[in-house]
Amino acid sequence: MTNKLVEQLSIVTDSKIVLVVIDGLSGIPNESGRTELETANIPNLDALARDSTCGVTDPIAPGITPGSGPAHLSLFGYNPLEYKIGRGLLEALGIDFPLEYGDLAVRGNLATMDKNGRITDRRAGRISTEATIQVCKLLEGIEINGVKVFIKPVKEHRVAIIFRGNGLDDALSETDPQREGLAPLPVKPLGPLAASTAGIVTKFIEEVKKRLASSHPANMILLRGFAKQQKLPSFHERYKLRAAAIASYPMYRGLARLAGMEILPVGERLSDEFECLRQNFDKYDFFYLHVKYTDSAGEDGNFEKKVAVLEDVDAYIHGLLELNPNVLIVTGDHSTPAVLKGHSWHPVPILIHGKYTGKDDVVQFSEKECAKGGIGRIPAMQVMSLAMANALKLTKYGA
Amino acid sequence: MTNKLVEQLSIVTDSKIVLVVIDGLSGIPNESGRTELETANIPNLDALARDSTCGVTDPIAPGITPGSGPAHLSLFGYNPLEYKIGRGLLEALGIDFPLEYGDLAVRGNLATMDKNGRITDRRAGRISTEATIQVCKLLEGIEINGVKVFIKPVKEHRVAIIFRGNGLDDALSETDPQREGLAPLPVKPLGPLAASTAGIVTKFIEEVKKRLASSHPANMILLRGFAKQQKLPSFHERYKLRAAAIASYPMYRGLARLAGMEILPVGERLSDEFECLRQNFDKYDFFYLHVKYTDSAGEDGNFEKKVAVLEDVDAYIHGLLELNPNVLIVTGDHSTPAVLKGHSWHPVPILIHGKYTGKDDVVQFSEKECAKGGIGRIPAMQVMSLAMANALKLTKYGA
Numbered sequence: 001m002t003n004k005l006v007e008q009l010s011i012v013t014d015s016k017i018v019l020v021v022i023d024g025l026s027g028i029p030n031e032s033g034r035t036e037l038e039t040a041n042i043p044n045l046d047a048l049a050r051d052s053t054c055g056v057t058d059p060i061a062p063g064i065t066p067g068s069g070p071a072h073l074s075l076f077g078y079n080p081l082e083y084k085i086g087r088g089l090l091e092a093l094g095i096d097f098p099l100e101y102g103d104l105a106v107r108g109n110l111a112t113m114d115k116n117g118r119i120t121d122r123r124a125g126r127i128s129t130e131a132t133i134q135v136c137k138l139l140e141g142i143e144i145n146g147v148k149v150f151i152k153p154v155k156e157h158r159v160a161i162i163f164r165g166n167g168l169d170d171a172l173s174e175t176d177p178q179r180e181g182l183a184p185l186p187v188k189p190l191g192p193l194a195a196s197t198a199g200i201v202t203k204f205i206e207e208v209k210k211r212l213a214s215s216h217p218a219n220m221i222l223l224r225g226f227a228k229q230q231k232l233p234s235f236h237e238r239y240k241l242r243a244a245a246i247a248s249y250p251m252y253r254g255l256a257r258l259a260g261m262e263i264l265p266v267g268e269r270l271s272d273e274f275e276c277l278r279q280n281f282d283k284y285d286f287f288y289l290h291v292k293y294t295d296s297a298g299e300d301g302n303f304e305k306k307v308a309v310l311e312d313v314d315a316y317i318h319g320l321l322e323l324n325p326n327v328l329i330v331t332g333d334h335s336t337p338a339v340l341k342g343h344s345w346h347p348v349p350i351l352i353h354g355k356y357t358g359k360d361d362v363v364q365f366s367e368k369e370c371a372k373g374g375i376g377r378i379p380a381m382q383v384m385s386l387a388m389a390n391a392l393k394l395t396k397y398g399a
Numbered sequence: 400m401t402n403k404l405v406e407q408l409s410i411v412t413d414s415k416i417v418l419v420v421i422d423g424l425s426g427i428p429n430e431s432g433r434t435e436l437e438t439a440n441i442p443n444l445d446a447l448a449r450d451s452t453c454g455v456t457d458p459i460a461p462g463i464t465p466g467s468g469p470a471h472l473s474l475f476g477y478n479p480l481e482y483k484i485g486r487g488l489l490e491a492l493g494i495d496f497p498l499e500y501g502d503l504a505v506r507g508n509l510a511t512m513d514k515n516g517r518i519t520d521r522r523a524g525r526i527s528t529e530a531t532i533q534v535c536k537l538l539e540g541i542e543i544n545g546v547k548v549f550i551k552p553v554k555e556h557r558v559a560i561i562f563r564g565n566g567l568d569d570a571l572s573e574t575d576p577q578r579e580g581l582a583p584l585p586v587k588p589l590g591p592l593a594a595s596t597a598g599i600v601t602k603f604i605e606e607v608k609k610r611l612a613s614s615h616p617a618n619m620i621l622l623r624g625f626a627k628q629q630k631l632p633s634f635h636e637r638y639k640l641r642a643a644a645i646a647s648y649p650m651y652r653g654l655a656r657l658a659g660m661e662i663l664p665v666g667e668r669l670s671d672e673f674e675c676l677r678q679n680f681d682k683y684d685f686f687y688l689h690v691k692y693t694d695s696a697g698e699d700g701n702f703e704k705k706v707a708v709l710e711d712v713d714a715y716i717h718g719l720l721e722l723n724p725n726v727l728i729v730t731g732d733h734s735t736p737a738v739l740k741g742h743s744w745h746p747v748p749i750l751i752h753g754k755y756t757g758k759d760d761v762v763q764f765s766e767k768e769c770a771k772g773g774i775g776r777i778p779a780m781q782v783m784s785l786a787m788a789n790a791l792k793l794t795k796y797g798a
Contacts, residue, residue, distance in 0.1 A: 028755055028756070028757040028758075029757065029758055033758075035757070056775070060404075060796055061404070061781060061784065062774075062777050062781040062784055062785050062788075063405070063781060063783075063784025063785040063786075063787060063788035063789075063793065064404060064405075064408070064784060064788070064793070064796050065788065065793060065794070065795045065796065066795065066796050066797060067795050067796060067797035067798040068798070069797045069798050070796055070797035071797075080796075080797065081404065084797065085797070085798075086798065087798040090798055225798065337755075339755070340755065342795075343795055344755070344788075345784075345785075345788040345793070346757055347773075347775075367757060367773070368757075368758065368759055368760060368773060371759065371772075371773045371775060372760075372771060376775055376776070377774075377775035377776065377777070
């Protein structure tokens with residue numbers, strides 16, 4: 001509700017906001033008794049925390065572990081329980097596919113099927129991305145009952161499939177039997193509006209089988225995570241911001257695109273991202289900069305690696321401050337404690353740096369210290385309101 | 400809303416959760432400058448707080464003083480503004496009456512009425528429970544327009560009355576005039592759906608008067624707190640937990656029953672409750688253990704007694720930890736400061752102990768210290784989400 005309020009109150013100014021999202025930022029102590037953030041030598045982030053107001057956020061709500069999609073939507077100021085983004089959409093967004101509202105997207109695996117119709121390899125021997133590109137060429141131009149189908153390579157055996165047409169619905173069952181030796185499952189409608197879409201997808205699979213009959217090892221496709229693109233108010237509509245996204249990892253570019261941000265071309269290294277920010281700093285008034293490898297390290301249970309990535313990020317803080325953004329926010333989208341080897345529900349530290357934030361007593365950028373900060377504990381969905389307010393981009397509510 | 404999310408995300412695991420609810424736990428300083436918790440010598444709870452993550456909860460919202468019903472619903476993860484449980488229901492639940500959805504329950508006082516129809520004693524001389532049992536026998540088998548009425552002894556002059564039939568409504572005025580020398584008030588419908596129920600209750604009162612005409616001193620009944628039983632998602636439905644309640648005081652057993660918990664038979668002493676927990680520890684994966692006498696002492700304005708009960712509870716913490724629950728939560732349902740001689744709105748300390756809670760700097764289990772803890776200040780309604788998350792019983796939300 002308050003997020004729609006922000007839409008009414010937002011105004012255009014010259015001030016600039018930088019939102020640095022360190023994926024899976026926070027953690028819990030390992031056997032050393034310290035978290036990754038507490039272990040890392042991050043003097044610049046600590047100094048920034050001392051000069052900022054700090055707090056912690058709940059990506060969704062206390063106790064809820066979010067996926068990357070809802071966690072990012074929340075940080076961008078969209079209610080993640082209202083706007084749902086299924087896996088298929090994320091996959092399509094991540095390869096920079098120009099989605100349109102109403103598109104139905106789904107993740108696909110190229111797979112190997114024997115002559116009896118049983119799956120012998122759910123990943124077609126993890127064929128190379130190059131080989132998948134060739135297979136996708138065999139599948140170009142499929143159209144079923146007026147619905148156009150796009151099949152695009154992602155990585156190795158993974159593809160994204162986008163159905164474009166009227167009246168598509170994503171309440172569909174998945175076809176991946178999850179085990180070798182079984183036949184693919186039929187696509188079934190899971191809701192009253194999905195029957196015709198189920199029919200279209202079934203015909204599509206038949207067409208794929210036909211076209212890939214002599215393609216080995218990829219002679220079949222398995223579908224998971226049907227998701228339909230819904231309308232999301234863009235950053236421009238909601239915040240009146242010219243917003244740019246700097247993210248080396250496809251899925252996060254996709255999420256930013258969904259919010260109507262411009263996607264800046266960028267290399268894979270952290271240095272590329274911060275250099276991209278520097279080069280484009282004059283051209284936009286909002287920047288979302290995404291750091292992926294903290295999360296990957298956490299997912300791998302690699303505590304030391306996550307510490308190292310945090311220290312890498314720390315090295316860029318000084319240069320970032322030299323750009324003199326009016327508001328700089330450093331936070332995460334969710335926690336990924338190495339101890340848990342996955343996303344978790346723990347609150348996420350946040351610091352907001354700017355001329356008008358006020359101050360608190362936080363002396364270190366860590367889970368424990370930020371929990372005692374001036375922001376307190378807030379839903380991540382309110383971060384953009386604070387960003388906008390501190391950039392003096394929100395007018396008064398009521399007389 | 401997020402509580403319904405928990406229902407989607409909850410999974411069955413072997414981990415065990417213990418929720419210790421110290422009724423009316425928190426307080427405010429008396430003339431000594433210290434609260435009951437700060438005065439009590441509770442080394443085990445303090446040590447547990449040091450080894451846990453701590454915070455404070457709002458049972459309903461800042462400033463709202465809750466009754467026991469809504470405060471407990473909130474702790475159990477039900478929105479207390481959505482699910483309302485009137486006094487009549489609590490009374491019926493507290494005597495282990497097997498309520499059914501749609502039942503209308505009300506608290507009754509046996510009273511004495513003179514020949515002019517005026518109440519001379521609102522409690523019939525506080526007749527014994529034994530005498531009330533006899534009176535209730537005279538009132539067995541009443542049925543009005545197809546609605547069955549059950550009258551059950553509670554304690555002394557107090558009875559619970561349950562109306563069972565179709566279309567009952569609880570928007571009814573009370574009959575207790577609250578003063579001697581006045582006639583009982585008529586039952587009036589307070590809402591558009593309550594007219595027929597008001598007629599039934601009026602006829603019921605007439606029948607009671609007739610049957611008790613020669614019963615002295617209990618020749619009348621006064622009715623307060625009409626409440627209809629609504630469907631509540633059970634702990635099994637919502638959390639997939641096999642949940643057990645250990646509560647020596649009837650009303651809390653009733654609340655737990657409403658949430659679908661199994662009620663374990665237990666004696667009246669604190670030692671009985673903790674021994675009951677120990678004996679049943681293998682059989683369930685969630686335990687609600689209720690400590691009543693902190694609240695009673697607070698209600699009596701007996702600061703020292705409340706301190707003593709807290710110290711009693713402290714003595715059982717060591718044994719509780721020996722059971723090695725995966726998640727142990729110690730908190731209260733609300734505050735009952737002896738200074739105020741009643742429930743209050745003050746936030747309630749909470750500690751969550753487990754392998755994955757993370758740590759904070761709290762060194763004492765007190766109102767003031769917990770307010771600085773890692774949990775921050777959360778609605779009590781989110782406690783079960785944290786319990787479930789820390790027991791690794793919630794899957795991820797979204798991809």
